[in-house]
Amino acid sequence: MTTSQSVITILVVVLGTMLTRFLPFIIFPEGKTPPKFITYLGGVLPYAVIGLLVIYCLKGAVFTSYHGLPELIAIVCIIILHKWKKNMLLSLAGGTIIYMVLVQTIFC
Amino acid sequence: MKLKAFKTALPYTLPICIGFLFIGMSYGFLMKSKGFPLIYPVVMSCFIFAGSMEFVTVNLLMTAFNPLHAFILTLMVNARHLFYGISMLDKFKNVGLKKLYLIYGMCDESFSINCTVEPPADIDRGWFMFFVTLLNQIYWVSGATLGALLGYLIHFNTKGIDFVMTALFVVMFTDQWERTADHRPAIIGLGCSLICLLVLGGNNFMIPAMGLILLCFVLTKNRGARKETIK
Numbered sequence: 151m152t153t154s155q156s157v158i159t160i161l162v163v164v165l166g167t168m169l170t171r172f173l174p175f176i177i178f179p180e181g182k183t184p185p186k187f188i189t190y191l192g193g194v195l196p197y198a199v200i201g202l203l204v205i206y207c208l209k210g211a212v213f214t215s216y217h218g219l220p221e222l223i224a225i226v227c228i229i230i231l232h233k234w235k236k237n238m239l240l241s242l243a244g245g246t247i248i249y250m251v252l253v254q255t256i257f258c
Numbered sequence: 259m260k261l262k263a264f265k266t267a268l269p270y271t272l273p274i275c276i277g278f279l280f281i282g283m284s285y286g287f288l289m290k291s292k293g294f295p296l297i298y299p300v301v302m303s304c305f306i307f308a309g310s311m312e313f314v315t316v317n318l319l320m321t322a323f324n325p326l327h328a329f330i331l332t333l334m335v336n337a338r339h340l341f342y343g344i345s346m347l348d349k350f351k352n353v354g355l356k357k358l359y360l361i362y363g364m365c366d367e368s369f370s371i372n373c374t375v376e377p378p379a380d381i382d383r384g385w386f387m388f389f390v391t392l393l394n395q396i397y398w399v400s401g402a403t404l405g406a407l408l409g410y411l412i413h414f415n416t417k418g419i420d421f422v423m424t425a426l427f428v429v430m431f432t433d434q435w436e437r438t439a440d441h442r443p444a445i446i447g448l449g450c451s452l453i454c455l456l457v458l459g460g461n462n463f464m465i466p467a468m469g470l471i472l473l474c475f476v477l478t479k480n481r482g483a484r485k486e487t488i489k
Contacts, residue, residue: 155323156298162325163315164305166332167339171361174343175350184344190479192341197438198447198471199335200431203310205451205467206317207424209460224421228428233436238429239280245425246284250418 220257224249263385266377271393274367278394281309282401283408284422289316290409291416303402307365307395311335312402313423327465334468342369349373353384363391365398446474 151159178184211218228245235241286299294316306312311332318328342364349372350357360372368391377386435444454467 151319151321151323156319158325159318159323159328160302160306160315162328163311163318163332166329167306167308167311167336168362170333170336170339171343171364174340174347175357175361178344178347187479188340188344191475192338192344194443194446194475195341196338197434197443198450198475199337200427200434201444201447201449202451202464202467202471203314203335203427204424204431205448205455206314206464207427209455209463212455213460221421221424225424225428228425229432232429232432238277238433241429242281242284242422242425245428246419246422249421249425250415253418254415 216257220249220252223252259382260385262380263377263382264389266381267386267389267393270371270375271390271397274371274394275397278367278397279401279404281426282398283405284419285309285312285316286402286405286407287409288313288405288419288422289402290406291419292316292320294319296403296406296410299402299406300399303399304395307363307398308336308339309365309398310427313426316420316423321461330465330468334464338366339364342366342373345369345373349383349387353387356384356388360387360391363395365394368394442478443475446478447471450474 174184208218208221211221224245227248228241231244232238232241282303285303289299289302290296298319299312302312302315306315314331314335315328318331343361346360346364346369350360353360364372368387371390372387375386375390377383431444431448435441438444450470451463451467454463454470457463458466
């Protein structure tokens with residue numbers, strides 16, 4: 151990607167992000183209530199999008215020679231670590247280090 | 259008045275300070291390790307200011323140029339802001355021009371404080387929310403900058419460091435899973451995406467996956483509504 155393409159991509163992301171933040175205040179000026187379907191999507195979409203993002207992160211790994219095995223091991227470790235200690239920073243650091251060790255030693 | 263609001267806001271943001279410095283630093287470090295100059299994480303953390311999307315943008319910048327895909331992906335990933343906005347319509351009333359910054363800086367963490375914390379009666383609500391948002395943004399941008407700077411100083415085998423993004427989403431997924439009894443939305447998100455990935459491959463699955471997720475929600479909503487009428 152050239153520099154100008156990078157700049158355009160970043161601008162597009164900024165624009166998209168700001169659109170999601172400002173839109174409700176533009177559509178529903180003081181006093182107007184949003185329709186039910188929008189409120190419903192508001193309740194369910196955040197959960198689904200995180201699932202989507204997990205898969206997005208794994209999109210490269212699934213089609214490699216290990217079919218995402220090191221990723222799977224690290225993810226299981228993160229879930230166990232997170233359920234056990236309930237410490238976000240520990241889970242992030244622990245999971246990333248486990249993965250880095252895996253791909254640099256066993257699955258290299 | 260401003261000082262008092264600042265002093266009230268500060269303690270609420272301290273836990274976020276630790277998290278943002280850490281995640282911001284991993285983000286900055288990641289960008290540096292992928293070969294982006296310092297200005298990228300600084301500008302992106304300042305102007306995008308939506309953690310998940312900034313990580314996703316690193317990937318976007320490393321794949322083929324496709325602004326439409328980037329735009330739709332941004333809307334989808336950040337769609338939750340729409341609902342934060344809807345929840346804050348009332349609270350952001352009558353705060354003057356600060357409203358613009360409050361909306362601009364409405365990340366998940368600032369939203370959760372501003373939405374739930376009721377400042378004492380002698381504190382100006384608008385300034386309280388303003389400082390919560392500002393402090394959080396300062397932590398995040400500082401973290402990203404420090405991380406990128408660290409990338410210039412420390413050199414080690416960074417292979418696999420991008421997994422920090424996967425780890426972040428897995429942790430968020432686990433947290434959300436435990437916070438709710440209705441796992442259908444999470445399963446729909448994970449399942450639809452996985453099916454689309456396996457069928458369509460890594461480069462073309464995101465937009466169909468988003469469509470399929472929305473479709474599932476439309477269908478299950480009708481089912482839910484019908485159940486209610488039967489009752």
